[in-house]
Amino acid sequence: MNLEQISPFIRVAMDSIIETPWTITERVIWDYELLFLMEGNLEVTVEGQTYEGSPGDVFFFKPNERHTICSKGSQTIRQPHIHFDINMQPDSQEVTVSFKSRDQMSEKEQGWFRDDLLSSHPYVIPHHFRPRDPARFEQLLFDVITEYETKPPYYEFRVKSGMLDLLAHLLREQYYGSRTNKDGQFEFLSEIRTYIDIRVNQPVTLEELTNKFHVSKFHLIHLFKNMFQMTPIQYHQHIRMERAKNMIQFSNTPISQIADQLGFTNIHTFSRAFKTVLGQSPSQFRSKS
Structure with a gap:
């Protein structure tokens, strides 16, 4: 198709x-x-x-x-x-x-x-x-x-x-x-993903997720990756970087302010994370956009 x-x-x-x-x-x-x-x-x-x-x-x-x-x-x-x-x-x-x-x-x-x-x-x-x-x-x-x-x-x-x-x-x-069983995993994992989605502007840790949803780290990573093809932390990083890309490309907001709005401790931490995912710094991405 x-x-x-x-x-x-x-x-x-x-x-x-x-x-x-x-x-x-x-x-x-x-x-x-x-x-x-x-x-x-x-x-x-x-x-x-x-x-x-x-x-x-x-x-x-x-x-x-x-x-x-x-x-x-x-x-x-x-x-x-x-x-x-x-x-x-x-x-x-x-x-x-x-x-x-x-x-x-x-x-x-x-x-x-x-x-x-x-x-x-x-x-x-x-x-x-x-x-x-x-x-x-x-x-x-x-x-x-x-x-x-x-x-x-x-x-x-x-x-x-x-x-x-x-x-x-x-x-x-x-x-x-096709990736769930009869134990309600779809609803369970969707609830976790929604929790991550609304925390796009702040850090999320595995410890936080396991305590919140009463599941072991190993089991959570296994289930989440089987459903969404990435771990919970990779998913959180992915949606933060997608938000960052849009803010850099379609606004004049200073990069330091974008880093702050997305919950990074400083612009250097944000720039390292952005470059790890996208292979270029936020300023390089903005100039090319």
Whole structure:
């Protein structure tokens, strides 16, 4: 997938409420569909694999995959959903939402199938999952739906950017989820990372973290590095240097004052840390910027 060329096209984005019984017989779609089950229960089959859906579940349907959807029980189904192309294409405006099986499609419709770019490493979204951060997922989903349905001025920009935010959120959850077990490590490590994030302007030590979160140094380093590819202290140094780079490049703040604002004891300590990470002094970085 060429990330620099991604420009999502939203075909349908709506909060759908459906009375039961309700069934979508076997079909294949030309694009992607993201379906969030907020109320009711569903039985969904994708390429022969059956999933039981309950409130809070997400289903992700991909181009040219056989699937059926059937309500279970008598409760009303609420299923906000989005149909989209990863990239805007010349025929995106012409392509509709499919309710057909492959053998019901015309030759022209057979040419509408999009390439599936979200089933291969490192960009994989499964057919059925529960968001790890449901509140954030729901907010991002309804941001796109609201923009698409109300169509305020320049909504086209917002739905594209909103869809990218939503995809990044889902892919990041899958990425982190693949590195956690069932013991709540994701939430635990996210809490530690947030603690470090809000202390970007002051020193942080391993002793401080181990005392705060009641974990051994060895175990903390092992878990954190497995999740984020760096130790807690390396992560803290990384975000401090990123903040420093922005302050040096995009402001006229004196370097000594930047060092002070980021919690370094003096400009010499700051300069050594900056040069260790970036290979040049803060003043050299500013002059080149």
